[in-house]
Amino acid sequence: MHNYFSSDFKLGILGGGQLGKMMLYDTRKYDIKTYVLDPSTEAPCKIACDVFEQGDLMDFDTVVNFGRKVDVLTFEIELVNVDALEKLESEGKKVYPSAATLRKIQDKGVQKQFYAEKEIPTADFNVFTSKTDLTKAIAKNEWQYPFVWKSCTGGYDGKGVSVIRKEEDLTGLPEASCIAEKMIPFKNELAVIVSRNVSGEVKTYPVVEMEFHPEANQVEYVICPARIENHVAEKARAIATKVSESFEHVGLLAVEMFQTEEDEILVNEVAPRPHNSGHYSIEASFTNQFEQHLRAILDLPLGETESKVGGVMVNLVGDENHEGQVHYQNIEKIMQMPGVTPHIYGKKQTRPFRKMGHVTIVNKDLSEARKIAEEVKKEIKVISKS
Amino acid sequence: MHNYFSSDFKLGILGGGQLGKMMLYDTRKYDIKTYVLDPSTEAPCKIACDVFEQGDLMDFDTVVNFGRKVDVLTFEIELVNVDALEKLESEGKKVYPSAATLRKIQDKGVQKQFYAEKEIPTADFNVFTSKTDLTKAIAKNEWQYPFVWKSCTGGYDGKGVSVIRKEEDLTGLPEASCIAEKMIPFKNELAVIVSRNVSGEVKTYPVVEMEFHPEANQVEYVICPARIENHVAEKARAIATKVSESFEHVGLLAVEMFQTEEDEILVNEVAPRPHNSGHYSIEASFTNQFEQHLRAILDLPLGETESKVGGVMVNLVGDENHEGQVHYQNIEKIMQMPGVTPHIYGKKQTRPFRKMGHVTIVNKDLSEARKIAEEVKKEIKVISKS
Numbered sequence: 001m002h003n004y005f006s007s008d009f010k011l012g013i014l015g016g017g018q019l020g021k022m023m024l025y026d027t028r029k030y031d032i033k034t035y036v037l038d039p040s041t042e043a044p045c046k047i048a049c050d051v052f053e054q055g056d057l058m059d060f061d062t063v064v065n066f067g068r069k070v071d072v073l074t075f076e077i078e079l080v081n082v083d084a085l086e087k088l089e090s091e092g093k094k095v096y097p098s099a100a101t102l103r104k105i106q107d108k109g110v111q112k113q114f115y116a117e118k119e120i121p122t123a124d125f126n127v128f129t130s131k132t133d134l135t136k137a138i139a140k141n142e143w144q145y146p147f148v149w150k151s152c153t154g155g156y157d158g159k160g161v162s163v164i165r166k167e168e169d170l171t172g173l174p175e176a177s178c179i180a181e182k183m184i185p186f187k188n189e190l191a192v193i194v195s196r197n198v199s200g201e202v203k204t205y206p207v208v209e210m211e212f213h214p215e216a217n218q219v220e221y222v223i224c225p226a227r228i229e230n231h232v233a234e235k236a237r238a239i240a241t242k243v244s245e246s247f248e249h250v251g252l253l254a255v256e257m258f259q260t261e262e263d264e265i266l267v268n269e270v271a272p273r274p275h276n277s278g279h280y281s282i283e284a285s286f287t288n289q290f291e292q293h294l295r296a297i298l299d300l301p302l303g304e305t306e307s308k309v310g311g312v313m314v315n316l317v318g319d320e321n322h323e324g325q326v327h328y329q330n331i332e333k334i335m336q337m338p339g340v341t342p343h344i345y346g347k348k349q350t351r352p353f354r355k356m357g358h359v360t361i362v363n364k365d366l367s368e369a370r371k372i373a374e375e376v377k378k379e380i381k382v383i384s385k386s
Numbered sequence: 387m388h389n390y391f392s393s394d395f396k397l398g399i400l401g402g403g404q405l406g407k408m409m410l411y412d413t414r415k416y417d418i419k420t421y422v423l424d425p426s427t428e429a430p431c432k433i434a435c436d437v438f439e440q441g442d443l444m445d446f447d448t449v450v451n452f453g454r455k456v457d458v459l460t461f462e463i464e465l466v467n468v469d470a471l472e473k474l475e476s477e478g479k480k481v482y483p484s485a486a487t488l489r490k491i492q493d494k495g496v497q498k499q500f501y502a503e504k505e506i507p508t509a510d511f512n513v514f515t516s517k518t519d520l521t522k523a524i525a526k527n528e529w530q531y532p533f534v535w536k537s538c539t540g541g542y543d544g545k546g547v548s549v550i551r552k553e554e555d556l557t558g559l560p561e562a563s564c565i566a567e568k569m570i571p572f573k574n575e576l577a578v579i580v581s582r583n584v585s586g587e588v589k590t591y592p593v594v595e596m597e598f599h600p601e602a603n604q605v606e607y608v609i610c611p612a613r614i615e616n617h618v619a620e621k622a623r624a625i626a627t628k629v630s631e632s633f634e635h636v637g638l639l640a641v642e643m644f645q646t647e648e649d650e651i652l653v654n655e656v657a658p659r660p661h662n663s664g665h666y667s668i669e670a671s672f673t674n675q676f677e678q679h680l681r682a683i684l685d686l687p688l689g690e691t692e693s694k695v696g697g698v699m700v701n702l703v704g705d706e707n708h709e710g711q712v713h714y715q716n717i718e719k720i721m722q723m724p725g726v727t728p729h730i731y732g733k734k735q736t737r738p739f740r741k742m743g744h745v746t747i748v749n750k751d752l753s754e755a756r757k758i759a760e761e762v763k764k765e766i767k768v769i770s771k772s
Contacts, residue, residue, distance in 0.1 A: 335689070
């Protein structure tokens with residue numbers, strides 16, 4: 001085994017946002033040397049890595065030159081130059097997850113076709129090379145309203161997705177290649193994080209449930225474990241494992257899924273990295289998702305994925321009426337509640353709906369955690385200083 | 387309340403060792419700006435704080451100048467210049483724990499006399515201004531063998547302590563002021579960490595037990611909760627609280643105690659900071675000791691101190707036959723065991739018995755954790771690279 005601990009080994013991370021920042025806690029715990037590349041000098045990772053470089057993650061030369069300095073390269077954001085990762089791999093550099101995996105995932109059309117090929121259950125879909133093609137297919141009745149439109153590339157955090165119910169809804173869409181998906185009436189939106197190391201050892205985390213706000217149709221709570229039947233949870237974990245193995249994925253893969261009215265599990269999409277749906281694991285799991293990602297890409301034995309206690313996660317997003325220097329109103333009030341841990345990502349400026357942090361609520365009794373989470377949501381506000 | 391989160395508030399930490407390093411994880415979690423002062427440019431804290439300064443913690447001017455740059459000042463080691471802390475307090479700086487508390491604790495003679503005054507149970511003792519005085523007292527039969535000799539100042543990590551059974555044992559002792567303590571036959575060595583915030587809110591952690599190696603007479607395992615009767619645990623927590631309140635202590639206070647054969651609790655000594663006996667809390671407690679220290683000194687509400695799961699902690703110390711560049715032999719083997727987390731402090735050079743890290747073992751079943759801890763001890767070795 002390579003000696004990673006207090007050695008000259010260097011881990012490179014493309015992206016210096018909150019996911020990288022939380023991963024750095026665990027590199028520090030193990031005293032693993034880290035290099036981080038990010039376009040912003042204000043990146044949350046800047047002060048917690050060994051070497052920080054400012055640069056464009058989509059620029060071929062920047063990524064190649066950065067990658068050559070490290071022993072293993074990973075990323076905390078998908079929007080990186082994949083040609084550069086391929087070049088580095090061709091030079092013998094270890095890149096995890098691989099360039100091939102990332103290329104399949106970056107394009108939603110390719111990703112969906114991959115599921116179809118591998119017989120992974122997913123909502124019915126069609127790929128269209130342009131909006132014009134989509135419009136023609138609708139005109140010929142080869143495709144019908146309502147459906148979900150997704151841009152093949154560039155989508156992130158819910159951007160690049162629209163529900164199309166009638167002709168007028170098409171107006172605002174860009175000309176880009178896209179997929180159109182049948183709308184699935186579902187009971188639950190679920191996610192499973194799969195970890196797979198270089199040697200092929202696989203472990204899944206328990207199924208988590210996204211609880212939506214009844215009116216706003218936004219995820220309000222991520223709940224672990226999901227309040228679903230055991231046989232459904234087992235099916236979801238098995239399908240997530242199949243997705244990870246089909247990709248020959250190394251690292252973490254967050255698999256988002258729908259549980260249909262008939263208890264079918266359909267894969268929605270995946271993220272090849274630590275994921276918002278796994279943040280609860282820092283406080284609730286025997287091994288948190290960031291440590292697990294490190295274990296996987298360094299080919300160390302994977303850690304235990306089960307939970308110590310029930311966990312609920314609430315995102316802290318900028319209030320819609322505030323922009324400017326951030327202030328976490330009532331944070332001291334939520335810190336009074338049992339089992340509550342706020343995580344502040346370190347972004348100095350708030351904007352409407354910007355992800356500024358998250359709060360984890362843990363409790364031996366999950367329903368108690370869920371109640372406290374509601375109190376947390378009522379109290380804390382991400383505003384700007386007046 | 388002061389706005390600590392993603393603001394211009396500055397926390398200063400005197401000392402940049404492993405305790406500071408682990409505290410920095412939590413300052414990052416809350417995005418609190420940190421300044422660290424340490425004599426070594428190799429200090430583990432160096433890469434994880436906002437501003438690192440190299441300087442002598444015992445030098446008056448260095449500490450005063452450093453303290454003037456921050457809003458709240460704390461320390462992770464007791465060996466700092468207390469006159470400088472007093473000077474800073476006189477200028478209105480917030481120093482927690484206070485200079486007065488630290489002065490009482492730094493001198494073991496003063497500490498013991500304080501316990502006597504406050505009627506805090508402790509082993510019978512006498513303070514001697516010099517070895518000469520001690521020798522005279524023995525000659526006059528005012529003090530008898532056997533006893534425990536402790537240097538009043540400068541002791542650390544078991545240094546400055548000797549068991550004196552007969553005249554010859556006195557030979558190696560320095561001329562310094564000292565205390566002599568009656569030897570107490572005890573069943574258990576226990577510790578309680580007390581947290582107390584600026585407003586006076588107090589919370590104690592569960593009692594932990596130091597399990598000694600049957601032959602080597604060294605602490606092998608720190609176990610939480612201690613395997614003792616409830617009424618003894620309650621007594622220990624009540625006494626620890628009394629100690630903290632007597633000192634009007636702000637921050638964490640680790641209170642080390644003996645449980646006598648008669649189930650009396652005697653206070654041995656205290657440390658006014660996060661402590662080795664609380665490392666288990668990172669994985670096992672609802673609020674880890676480092677976060678709790680921050681909450682206390684920033685006058686935030688204290689977090690829940692109870693445990694999610696049982697915890698056992700094993701220190702990783704340098705093998706007695708190795709010196710040089712460190713190598714953690716078999717670390718990948720212990721990472722295969724369930725609920726095992728190694729913490730590597732980041733010291734590049736190992737020396738016999740140097741504290742290089744620790745390993746926490748957590749499990750819903752404490753006796754299972756204790757068994758796995760034994761496996762961990764058998765496997766891992768801190769050696770130098772050959």
